[in-house]
Amino acid sequence: MKTVAGYATVIVMTAALFAELTMLVPGLHWGPSEGPLLTVGDAVFYLLASVAMVSAVLVAFSKSILYSAIALLGALLGAGGLYVLLRADFVAVTQLLIYIGGVLVLILFAVMLTSRIGQASATNPATSVVAGLVLLAALGAVLGFAAAEAPWKGAAHPLELEATAERIGDLFLGHYLVAFEVISLLLLATLVGAVVVARKEIKE
Amino acid sequence: MSQLAPGLPHFLVVGAVLFALGTYTVVTRTNAVGILMGVELILNAANVNFVAFDRFNPSPHLSGQVFSLFVIVLAAAEAAVALAIVLAVYLNTKTIDVTEADTLRE
Numbered sequence: 611m612k613t614v615a616g617y618a619t620v621i622v623m624t625a626a627l628f629a630e631l632t633m634l635v636p637g638l639h640w641g642p643s644e645g646p647l648l649t650v651g652d653a654v655f656y657l658l659a660s661v662a663m664v665s666a667v668l669v670a671f672s673k674s675i676l677y678s679a680i681a682l683l684g685a686l687l688g689a690g691g692l693y694v695l696l697r698a699d700f701v702a703v704t705q706l707l708i709y710i711g712g713v714l715v716l717i718l719f720a721v722m723l724t725s726r727i728g729q730a731s732a733t734n735p736a737t738s739v740v741a742g743l744v745l746l747a748a749l750g751a752v753l754g755f756a757a758a759e760a761p762w763k764g765a766a767h768p769l770e771l772e773a774t775a776e777r778i779g780d781l782f783l784g785h786y787l788v789a790f791e792v793i794s795l796l797l798l799a800t801l802v803g804a805v806v807v808a809r810k811e812i813k814e
Numbered sequence: 815m816s817q818l819a820p821g822l823p824h825f826l827v828v829g830a831v832l833f834a835l836g837t838y839t840v841v842t843r844t845n846a847v848g849i850l851m852g853v854e855l856i857l858n859a860a861n862v863n864f865v866a867f868d869r870f871n872p873s874p875h876l877s878g879q880v881f882s883l884f885v886i887v888l889a890a891a892e893a894a895v896a897l898a899i900v901l902a903v904y905l906n907t908k909t910i911d912v913t914e915a916d917t918l919r920e
Contacts, residue, residue, distance in 0.1 A: 632824065651820065652820060655820040655824065656820075659824070659828045662828060662832060663828065663831050663832065663835075666831065666832050666835040666836070666855055667835060669835070669839060669851050669852070669855060670835045670836075670838050670839045670842075670852070670855075675845055675847060675848055678848060678851055679847075679851065682851050682854065682855075685832070685855060685858065686854075686858065689832070689858045689861065689862055692825065692828065692862055692865075692866075693861075693862075693865050695820070696825070696865050696866060696868075696869040697869060698865045698868070698869070698879050698882075700879065700883075701861075701865055701879050701882050701883060701886075704883060704886055705861075705886065708886050708887070708889075708890050709854075709858075709886065709889070709890075712890055712893075713854065713889060713890055713893045716893055716894065716897055717847060717850065717851065717854075717893065717897070719897070720847050720850075720897045720900055720901065721847055723901060723904070724847065724900060724901070724904045724910045725845075725847075725910075733845065734843065734845050734848050735843075735844050735845065735911075736842040736843060736844070737842060737844055737913070738841070738842060739842055741841070742838045742841045742842035743838070745837060745838060745841060746834050746835065746837070746838040749830075749833065749834040749837055750830060750831060750834035753829075753830035753833060753834060754827050754830045754831065756830075757823050757826030757827045757829070757830050758823050758826075758827055760823075762821075762822050762823060762826075762870070763872070774876060774879060777876050778876055778879060778880060778883070781875075781876060781877070781880050782880065785877075786880055789884065793884060793887055793888070796888075796891060797887065797891060800891040800894055800895055801894075803895055803898070804894045804895050804897075804898040805898075807895065807898040807899055807901075807902050808897075808898035808901045808902055810905070
């Protein structure tokens with residue numbers, strides 16, 4: 611219970627910090643200049659973004675592999691919420707079904723099968739942390755600077771709450787038909803391959 | 815034209831942070847499952863970028879969302895195969911520490 615409360619507090623504080631930083635960077639001023647400083651849409655964005663980012667930090671730095679796996683749930687959920695915010699309803703539901711319902715459960719199974727949960731404090735060791743931190747800082751700085759300062763030309767097109775599933779289906783069976791067929795073949799190969807790799811050989 | 819208040823750069827910054835953290839996870843973890851989690855973070859960062867660029871494309875045609883769906887499917891396939899490999903390695907060596915799975919090097 612204490613952990614959950616601390617997690618929620620950290621998320622809210624990160625959201626506030628992120629919003630505050632956004633005000634400082636001139637490249638991030640996109641909204642209309644008049645009106646309230648922080649609308650409900652903004653607040654939802656900052657909350658979801660900080661759920662994703664704080665959970666990603668936990669995935670990266672947690673000492674227990676089980677905590678990392680649970681934190682991955684938060685990161686995936688936060689990203690799914692951002693998809694809803696971006697009017698990508700089908701992608702958001704797919705994220706929920708495949709990532710959280712499939713991949714995450716698979717990862718949890720692997721965690722349970724391969725690590726001794728009893729010694730939970732040292733199941734997720736890290737090497738060369740300093741070099742990793744340097745890389746993290748450099749990557750974050752360069753990519754974040756490029757994202758915030760580049761003169762992006764785009765603008766949100768007025769696509770108001772339209773269901774996207776139908777048009778995505780048209781694209782899959784029209785413009786992206788070959789890729790769609792290839793990926794179904796790949797899924798079949800993956801299914802067979804995973805079973806073959808993971809099975810126990812019985813010697814006669 | 816209505817402008818969504820959190821603009822494209824906001825989402826790109828989130829994607830950048832997720833990508834950097836995923837890279838850090840992949841580089842520093844020695845637990846194979848932990849490395850896999852880092853890969854998932856990186857793929858999610860790419861997906862956030864795809865969907866955001868699609869949303870803020872002046873001429874809407876949902877290609878970014880289709881790409882992100884392909885990425886999700888590929889991530890699921892990759893996770894299934896990677897975890898099968900992890901289980902096979904664990905059955906053979908009783909560990910999933912990637913620094914100790916160096917039989918081919920000897």
